[in-house]
Amino acid sequence: GAVVSQHPSWVICKSGTSVKIECRSLDFQATTMFWYRQFPKQSLMLMATSNEGSKATYEQGVEKDKFLINHASLTLSTLTVTSAHPEDSSFYICSAPRRNMNTEAFFGQGTRLTVV
Amino acid sequence: SQQGEEDPQALSIQEGENATMNCSYKTSINNLQWYRQNSGRGLVHLILIRSNEREKHSGRLRVTLDTSKKSSSLLITASRAADTASYFCATGDSWGKLQFGAGTQVVVTP
Numbered sequence: 008g009a010v011v012s013q014h015p016s017w018v019i020c021k022s023g024t025s026v027k028i029e030c031r032s033l034d035f036q037a038t039t040m041f042w043y044r045q046f047p048k049q050s051l052m053l054m055a056t057s058n059e060g061s062k063a064t065y066e067q068g069v070e071k072d073k074f075l076i077n078h079a080s081l082t083l084s085t086l087t088v089t090s091a092h093p094e095d096s097s098f099y100i101c102s103a104p105r106r107n108m109n110t111e112a113f114f115g116q117g118t119r120l121t122v123v
Numbered sequence: 124s125q126q127g128e129e130d131p132q133a134l135s136i137q138e139g140e141n142a143t144m145n146c147s148y149k150t151s152i153n154n155l156q157w158y159r160q161n162s163g164r165g166l167v168h169l170i171l172i173r174s175n176e177r178e179k180h181s182g183r184l185r186v187t188l189d190t191s192k193k194s195s196s197l198l199i200t201a202s203r204a205a206d207t208a209s210y211f212c213a214t215g216d217s218w219g220k221l222q223f224g225a226g227t228q229v230v231v232t233p
Contacts, residue, residue, distance in 0.1 A: 041220060050211060051166075051223040100165065104219025109154050111168040112219055119163070 010034070011103050013115025020091055020122055027087045028118045030101035036081035037103035041112075042074075045098040057084040057101075091122040129212060129224040137232055142199040144227040146212035147192075154215045155188055155195050159208045160226075166211075169197075202231045 012031045020026050030040055040057040055076055056064040063076035075087040088095055100117040129146045136142055146155070157169040172179045172188045172195070179186045185198040199206055209228050213221040 039219065043221075043223075050226050051213075051221075053220065053222065056218075056220065098163075102219075102221070108215065108217055108219045109171070109173055111156060111171050112215075112221065114166050114168075117165040 011037075011040075011101065011113040011115045013101055013118060015118055016116055017119040018121070020120070022092055022122055023090055025087055025089045026091055026120060027085055028099055028101075028120075030084045030086070030103075030115050032082045032103050032113070035103075037084070038081060039104060040078065040084040041102045041104075042076065042084075042086050043100050043102070045100065047097075051100065054086075054099075057086075059084075088120065091120070093122045096120055096122045129210075129227050131227060132225070133228045133230075135230045135232070136202055138203055140202055140231075142202050142206070142229055142231070144197050144210055144229070146195045146197070146224045148195075148212075148214045148222075148224070149193065150214075152190075152214040153217050155186075156213045156215060156221070157184075157186060157195075157197050158211045158213060158223075160211065161208045169210075171215075199229075202229075204231050204233050207231045 010033050014029050038059045042054045043051040044054050045051045053066050054069045057076045057078040059078045065071045078084040098119050101115040102112040104112045154173045156171045159167045170181045170186050172186050183200045188195045207230050209226045211226045212224040215221050
């Protein structure tokens with residue numbers, strides 16, 4: 008069945024480096040994907056909407072130059088955390104809505120990023 | 124931004140008891156969904172209720188939705204230790220975008 012595959016599931020990187028997280032839709036095309044972030048012991052916050060073939064839409068307070076989103080194909084969206092700092096350490100998770108918006112979305116497995 | 128609030132923030136019960144948590148939201152919605160998250164893990168979808176529905180059941184789960192009060196509740200009956208997790212409500216719009224509540228941390232002791 009259709010699923011969303013997210014990689015890596017966890018990553019540790021040094022401060023100042025960049026990290027790319029991939030979100031792939033398997034067996035279906037996703038013109039839109041959503042990226043969420045969850046800090047420890049907090050809820051999930053929508054970061055941005057990734058649109059195939061066009062610029063992403065960022066939520067208020069999310070730096071678009073720091074969190075680069077690319078949705079170059081109908082099955083792949085990537086989130087790159089540039090010049091990562093310890094405060095970027097978080098759980099990042101993507102989702103792709105189904106064609107019927109009144110059914111549950113497909114979520115990736117999530118990526119735990121730790122910046123040291 | 125978060126759509127609304129959940130209460131209680133934390134709930135501690137014994138196995139066999141029922142657990143009820145509530146969610147309030149602010150804007151109009153397409154649907155409301157409940158998710159479970161075990162510590163440090165991904166999301167597990169539990170149930171979706173559409174804006175024109177008032178109640179829905181799935182196994183030991185019962186969800187209600189009151190659009191006039193902009194609130195929903197999740198009831199877990201006959202809880203088990205394996206139900207220990209964080210539970211989040213999320214409101215969905217017509218584009219599939221979700222706004223999550225603050226979450227309720229449930230601990231079920233044997």
